[in-house]
Amino acid sequence: xxxxxxxxxxxxxxxxxxxxxxxxxxxxxxxxxxxxxxxxxxxxxxxxxxxxxxxxxxxxxxxxxxxxxxxxxxxxxxxxxxxxxxxxxxxxxxxxxxxxxxxxxxxxxxxxxxxxxxxxxxxxxxxxxxxxxxxxxxxxxxxxxxxxxxxxxxxxxxxxxxxxxxxxxxxxxxxxxxxxxxxxxxxxxxxxxxxxxxxxxxxxxxxxxxxxxxxxxxxxxxxxxxxxxxxxxxxxxxxxxxx
Ligand code: MN
Numbered sequence: 001x002x003x004x005x006x007x008x009x010x011x012x013x014x015x016x017x018x019x020x021x022x023x024x025x026x027x028x029x030x031x032x033x034x035x036x037x038x039x040x041x042x043x044x045x046x047x048x049x050x051x052x053x054x055x056x057x058x059x060x061x062x063x064x065x066x067x068x069x070x071x072x073x074x075x076x077x078x079x080x081x082x083x084x085x086x087x088x089x090x091x092x093x094x095x096x097x098x099x100x101x102x103x104x105x106x107x108x109x110x111x112x113x114x115x116x117x118x119x120x121x122x123x124x125x126x127x128x129x130x131x132x133x134x135x136x137x138x139x140x141x142x143x144x145x146x147x148x149x150x151x152x153x154x155x156x157x158x159x160x161x162x163x164x165x166x167x168x169x170x171x172x173x174x175x176x177x178x179x180x181x182x183x184x185x186x187x188x189x190x191x192x193x194x195x196x197x198x199x200x201x202x203x204x205x206x207x208x209x210x211x212x213x214x215x216x217x218x219x220x221x222x223x224x225x226x227x228x229x230x231x232x233x234x235x236x237x238x239x240x241x242x243x
Contacts, residue, residue, distance in 0.1 A: 001034040002229040003105060007114070007194025008218035010080065012044035013055030021223040026062040029225070029236075030071055039194045039216060040078025040099070040114030045157070047149040048142050049087025060091050067093030076101065078114045078195065079129065083138065102186050106230045109188040115195030115215070118174035118182065124163055125172070132156075173198065179213055180206050192216065192226065192233075199224060199235065 004025075011019050030036045043056060052060060067073050073094035077084050089096055100113045119125060131137060141149060164172065173196055183191055183204075189211040199217030203210065214233060217224030225236040 002032075002227045003035045003037065004030060004033045005037045005039060005112075005192055005216060005226040005228065005233075006219075006224065007039035007076075007078070007216040008041045008197060009038075010041055010044040010219060011056065011059055013053065014044075015220075016055075018219050018223070019055070019059060021219070023058060023062040025223065025225070026066040029227075030066055031069060033071055033227075035072045035074060036066065037097075037112065038073065038075045038094075039112055039192065040076045040116075041080045041194065041218075042075060042078070043081040045153045046081035046083050046088075047146065047153060048083050049085050049091070050142075051146045051149060052091070063092035063094055074101075076112065076114055079116050082133065083141065100182065100186065102188060105190070105228055108190055109186075110190045110192060111182060111186050111188045113182065113191065113193040115174065115193035118178045118193065119172060119196070120175040120178045121171045121173075122167065124167070128159075172196070174213075179204070183211055190214070194218070201233075 006025075009018060009022055011022060013019075042059075047053070063073060073092070074097045075084065075088070075092075075094045076097050076099050084096060088094070097112070099117070100111055102109055102111050104110075116125070116129065141152065144152065174193075179191065183189065183206055189206070189209060191212070192214045194216040196215060197218040197220070198215055200215045202213040202215070204213060205211065214226060216226055217235075227234055227236050
C-alpha cells in the first residue's frame with residue numbers, strides 16, 4: 001500500500017486536459033492508495049462552497065467517487081482555494097486538514113504544508129496572505145454575489161501576477177531559516193510541501209541530524225505525483241500514468 005501526495009494542480013476550465021488527468025488519477029492510482037493528500041491549490045480559484053464553477057463539477061464528482069470507494073482524501077487549502085469549507089467536505093467526502101499538519105507516514109513523522117508560509121522573504125505576499133485569511137475578509141468575500149467574487153478573484157490574480165513578475169525568483173522561494181524553524185518546532189525531520197512549483201528533494205542537516213524537504217511539482221504542463229510507502233517516497237512520472 002502507498003500514500004499519494006499532489007499539490008498545485010490549479011484546475012480550471014481553461015486546462016481541460018489537466019482536469020482529465022486528475023480524474024484519471026482518481027480512477028486509477030488513487031484507487032489502490034491508502035490515502036490521497038492534496039496539499040493546496042487543487043483549484044486555480046475557489047469562490048466559495050456555494051459557488052462551484054460548472055467546469056469544476058467533474059472534479060468534485062471524481063473526488064466523491066474516490067472517497068465513496070473507501071479511499072480517504074485529505075485536502076489542505078492553498079493560497080488559491082482557501083475559501084474551501086464544510087460545504088466542500090460535504091460534496092466531496094474529503095476532509096480538510098490544517099496547514100501545517102503532522103502525520104505518521106509509515107513510521108516517519110512528516111510535516112505537511114502548502115508551503116507559502118515558508119516564503120517569508122516575500123513580505124508583500126505575506127501581507128496579502130494575512131489580509132485575505134482574516135475571518136472578517138472571508139465573511140465579506142462570501143457575502144458577495146458570485147459575479148463580484150469572480151471579479152475580485154480576477155483582480156487578485158492580476159495583482160499577484162504583477163507582483164510575481166516584479167519580484168526576484170529567490171525572494172519567492174522558501175526561506176531556509178523558516179524551513180529549519182518549522183521542522184524544529186514540530187520535532188520532525190521530513191517536510192512535504194508545494195506552492196513554489198520547484199519539485200525537488202532537498203537533503204538538509206538540522207541540529208546535526210539529517211532532514212529531508214520534498215517539494216511537490218505543479219500541474220501546469222503535466223501531472224506530478226509523489227508516492228510514499230514503507231521504503232520511502234518516490235516521484236512518479238506521468239509516463240507511468242494510466243490514461
Ligand atoms: Mn500556492
